[in-house]
Amino acid sequence: MMLSLITRNSKSIVGNKKLYSHGISSINKPNLANGGEIGKKRIDLNLSNNNDNNKNSNIKLIGQRLNNNNNHIHKPSIPTSSILSIKNSLINGIIGNSNNNNSIRLFSTTSSSNNSNNNSSNNNNNYNFKSSFKLNFNVIDGVIIVGCTYFILKFYNDRIGVVFCEETNTIPSKEIFIPFKEDGDDEQEVGERHKPLSPFQLFWKTIGNDIWMFCFGVVTAFLSSWIGLQIPKVFGKLIDSTKSGSSLTQPALHAVAILVIQASLNFLYSTLISIACERYSAKLRNTLFESMLEQEIAFYDKNSTGDLLNRISSDVQLVRSALKHSVSLGVKSIGQIVGGTISLFLISPKLSLGMLTILPAMVGVGTFYAGWLKSLSLRSQAAQAQSTSVAEEAMSNIRTVVAFSNQEYESQRFAEKNKKSLSLATESGIQIGIFQGVTSMALSSISLLVYWYGGTLVSAGEMTSGQLTSFIIHTMNMQNSFSQLSILFTQIMSAMGGMTRITELINKTPAIESGVGIKRNTVVGDIQFRDVQFSYPARPHIQVLKGLNLDIKQGQVVALAGPSGGGKSTIASLLERFYDVDGGEILIDGVPIKKINAKWLRNHIGIVSQEPSLFATTIIENLRYGCPEATEQQVMEAAKLANAHQFIESFPLGYNTIVGERGIQLSGGQKQRIAIARAILKNPQIIILDEATSALDSESEHLVQEALQNLMKGRTTLIIAHRLSTVQNADAIAVVKHGVIVEYGSHSQLMAKKQLYYQLVQRQLSLKDE
Numbered sequence: 001m002m003l004s005l006i007t008r009n010s011k012s013i014v015g016n017k018k019l020y021s022h023g024i025s026s027i028n029k030p031n032l033a034n035g036g037e038i039g040k041k042r043i044d045l046n047l048s049n050n051n052d053n054n055k056n057s058n059i060k061l062i063g064q065r066l067n068n069n070n071n072h073i074h075k076p077s078i079p080t081s082s083i084l085s086i087k088n089s090l091i092n093g094i095i096g097n098s099n100n101n102n103s104i105r106l107f108s109t110t111s112s113s114n115n116s117n118n119n120s121s122n123n124n125n126n127y128n129f130k131s132s133f134k135l136n137f138n139v140i141d142g143v144i145i146v147g148c149t150y151f152i153l154k155f156y157n158d159r160i161g162v163v164f165c166e167e168t169n170t171i172p173s174k175e176i177f178i179p180f181k182e183d184g185d186d187e188q189e190v191g192e193r194h195k196p197l198s199p200f201q202l203f204w205k206t207i208g209n210d211i212w213m214f215c216f217g218v219v220t221a222f223l224s225s226w227i228g229l230q231i232p233k234v235f236g237k238l239i240d241s242t243k244s245g246s247s248l249t250q251p252a253l254h255a256v257a258i259l260v261i262q263a264s265l266n267f268l269y270s271t272l273i274s275i276a277c278e279r280y281s282a283k284l285r286n287t288l289f290e291s292m293l294e295q296e297i298a299f300y301d302k303n304s305t306g307d308l309l310n311r312i313s314s315d316v317q318l319v320r321s322a323l324k325h326s327v328s329l330g331v332k333s334i335g336q337i338v339g340g341t342i343s344l345f346l347i348s349p350k351l352s353l354g355m356l357t358i359l360p361a362m363v364g365v366g367t368f369y370a371g372w373l374k375s376l377s378l379r380s381q382a383a384q385a386q387s388t389s390v391a392e393e394a395m396s397n398i399r400t401v402v403a404f405s406n407q408e409y410e411s412q413r414f415a416e417k418n419k420k421s422l423s424l425a426t427e428s429g430i431q432i433g434i435f436q437g438v439t440s441m442a443l444s445s446i447s448l449l450v451y452w453y454g455g456t457l458v459s460a461g462e463m464t465s466g467q468l469t470s471f472i473i474h475t476m477n478m479q480n481s482f483s484q485l486s487i488l489f490t491q492i493m494s495a496m497g498g499m500t501r502i503t504e505l506i507n508k509t510p511a512i513e514s515g516v517g518i519k520r521n522t523v524v525g526d527i528q529f530r531d532v533q534f535s536y537p538a539r540p541h542i543q544v545l546k547g548l549n550l551d552i553k554q555g556q557v558v559a560l561a562g563p564s565g566g567g568k569s570t571i572a573s574l575l576e577r578f579y580d581v582d583g584g585e586i587l588i589d590g591v592p593i594k595k596i597n598a599k600w601l602r603n604h605i606g607i608v609s610q611e612p613s614l615f616a617t618t619i620i621e622n623l624r625y626g627c628p629e630a631t632e633q634q635v636m637e638a639a640k641l642a643n644a645h646q647f648i649e650s651f652p653l654g655y656n657t658i659v660g661e662r663g664i665q666l667s668g669g670q671k672q673r674i675a676i677a678r679a680i681l682k683n684p685q686i687i688i689l690d691e692a693t694s695a696l697d698s699e700s701e702h703l704v705q706e707a708l709q710n711l712m713k714g715r716t717t718l719i720i721a722h723r724l725s726t727v728q729n730a731d732a733i734a735v736v737k738h739g740v741i742v743e744y745g746s747h748s749q750l751m752a753k754k755q756l757y758y759q760l761v762q763r764q765l766s767l768k769d770e
């Protein structure tokens, strides 16, 4: 059916475009044909009604009614008959004249659209005046009128603006925009490949605007240490005043003022630096965690959870405290050392020169130790991470540990790893001790030199005893600063080890970048495995799939059966693109999976596994995990379909019941029904069922089976099965052995063949009888 529409400006409708409205419906790009007079063009819209199975149905959009609040769209009921009459009752002329741009006048005609197109819109002889509106945009491009409903259109370069109004409604709703989209065009997301960052660049990027707080903290720390430099001077003055008999009040008040100012500055820098460092470490932790979550599954095969957790907690902690102490100790100490050195030269250049002869030796020793302590610290931290991962593993499998009474074994395993970490930590401690010992010996030598040489200078009358006192206090302060720097130095070494590991991980580009690739407009659900070869990255020399071929058509239920270790779960993992195939390809709706955006793909696949993983939160949050925007009503509907609503409602807190860690407070069947409801809510086109009914009693199994039937309806389903009794109704059964499909057919066909499948069924039957 054709609807003719006079437009003012059609240049924006180019190419073979489709219009989409919030992903709900689509409208065919109108074919353009020059028509009409007064410089207008005619577009023809192909109309079909909601019930047509036409994917490009556009009446959905045209007929959609826009609320005054702009965002909600209600479908009006436009029966087929009325659509048929649109053409005849259509008012296809309008249009505001250029003198009065923001008001339009609508005219109706009973003439056919083609005829009407031959008339100018302003030719009132051929149109009956219907209504007029004031619009909030100046120029409009067309109007579609269905009964008493007007859709006023304006074409832009990349979208169409639509305003809905009714004849009686003099205040039209706001304009909403429907973007153009190329017909059949899939969105292609290109990943942002960030350049690897150096630890310093990472620091800079992570601290962001907090750098100002940090810098202000550094400045106040410097000021504090500068103020501190005045104290020895004031004490010197006090001593000289005692000797000369002049008033002590002035220098004493001076000293008090300096101490008060210094205390205030200390408070300020300490607070600022603490806040800046805490915020920095929180952001670093977030970035690190984000980066970990972006990694491919193979990354988790190779790295233990304990080690990864260690990076988030201990490594970040090391960096945070080193950063904090670098300012509170480092900046202050450096300030004291630099300022102190200047003060010493001002008091007595001779004595200062004598004292500073020892310094180069100290710097030399410190540099020598730097590299050595860094590598030692890295090894010691790695060993500690290993012991943590043993503890983490034992804790997460605590039920198994207790059931096997293996507490002693686990604690021995932990103690062994701990021993290694202890020996490295001890070695590290000894080295640090040597370093600090050498440093303090050098510092004590400096003091000794000052006492001896300073005393000689006072005796010779080259300096006053007050000046010597100032000199000694400065020296002591500097000595203190040096030893603090040496402690800080070791801390910085450890932090550098931690920062290196953190940076490494943040810089790591995942082998499968889940946000990159094609996002298709629709998913049909056809799956093809073409000569797929695959080895797990953790065991690259063992080929698990050896040229596997399998076709699953849209809506089909295909079960994978076969001996243990044959590769069934691997097939499912590859379909989810947890790993990339080494050879051959997997196609979804004809598109190689490697080209598809993995996030998008996973959003269209629902998985119900043997041991459904739930989070330690409420049932409703678990249900919404794959579809956070679902309303309560939708959640409940999904739970009903999954036979879960009843048991959830029987809990005192209903949907707000906390399920415990990994859903420990629920039975196996309940967990599975929640997982099924979660999958139903996600509404994927492809379903993977991994042994979903293996651990249930018959009553529970019945409920779960029913739920699964609801889930599988109209969806392509891949079942990984062991209990062959549960997959007899599948459309096809593929028997997987040694990474290839050795048999394929329906249950009855495979039974008739009397080969591997038949043997497996017989074996299970005999086991059941026993």
Ligand SMILES: Nc1ncnc2c1ncn2[C@@H]1O[C@H](COP(=O)(O)OP(=O)(O)OP(=O)(O)O)[C@@H](O)[C@H]1O
Pocket (backbone or CB within 6 Å): 301, 536, 537, 538, 539, 544, 562, 563, 564, 565, 566, 567, 568, 569, 570, 571, 722
């Ligand atoms: N993450 C992994 N890293 C390395 N090898 C793996 C990994 N997962 C599985 N494998 C190996 O791949 C092979 C196939 O395993 P898969 O789990 O696909 O078999 P399956 O047919 O599902 O077995 P089952 O019926 O016992 O679950 C096995 O030899 C297994 O040891």
